Amino acid sequence: MGKVLHLFPSVALTRAYRTIISSFSPYSSARFRSFSAASINTKMSTESYMFGPYKIDPEEVFYSTHLSYALVNLRPVVPGHVLVCPRREVKRFVDLTADEISDLWLVAQKVGSRLESHHQATSLTLTVQDGPQAGQTVPHVHIHILPRKSGDFENNDEIYDAIDEKEKDLKQKLDLDKERKDRSIEEMAKEAAEYRSLLL
Secondary structure, three states: OOOEEEEEOOEEEEHHHHHHHHHOOOOOOOOOOOOOHHHOOOOHHHOOEEEOOEEEOHHHEEEEOOOEEEEEOOOOOOOOOEEEEEOOOOOOHHHOOHHHHHHHHHHHHHHHHHHHHHOOOOEEEEEEOOOHHHOOOOOOOOEEEEEEOOOOOOOOOHHHHHHHOOHHHHHHHOOOOOOOOOOOHHHHHHHHHHHHHHOO
C-alpha cells in the first residue's frame, strides 16, 4: 500500500493511514480557524445562540469560533464557572464531528487558562455530563469550566454534586443556595464583557 512510517517501535502506520489521521487534526483542517484576535467574532451581539431549547442572549456570550461558543452561567457554582458549547445543537458527545470536538476542547483550554489566571485560581475542573443519567439537564453538549482554589469545597468531589443536583438537594447537602441564585441578564452581561476583554 505504501511505505511504513514507524512512529514508535511498537506502532507502525502506512502513509495512507497517516493521511487519514492527519485529516482529523484541527491544524490541518481548512475549516479550523486559529485562536487569534481576528478569529474572535466581533459581531457576537448580533448573532443568535441556542443552548438546547433555550435562546441565549448574545450579551451572555463572551467568546466564539465558527464551531463553538463560551457563555457565562446563570447559576455558577464558583466564580468563573462558565460553559463551552458547540454552535450546532448536539445532544450527545458521541454525535459531535471530529472538528467540533477539537474546537470545543481548544476553546475550553483557552477560556479555562484565562479564567484560572483572572480568578487567581490554582486549578480547573472541566466536566461534561453526557446524557440524562450523567446529570445533563440541557440536551446540548457542553463543558463546564470551573476555576478552583484550595478549600473552595470541603471535599473536592462535592463540586460534581454542586453541578449535578437540584437547588433543594444543594441546600440540604452543600448549603450553596445563596451562591446558586439565578442572576440577572445585567449581571451576566457585565461578567461576559469582563471575560471578553481577557480573550482579545
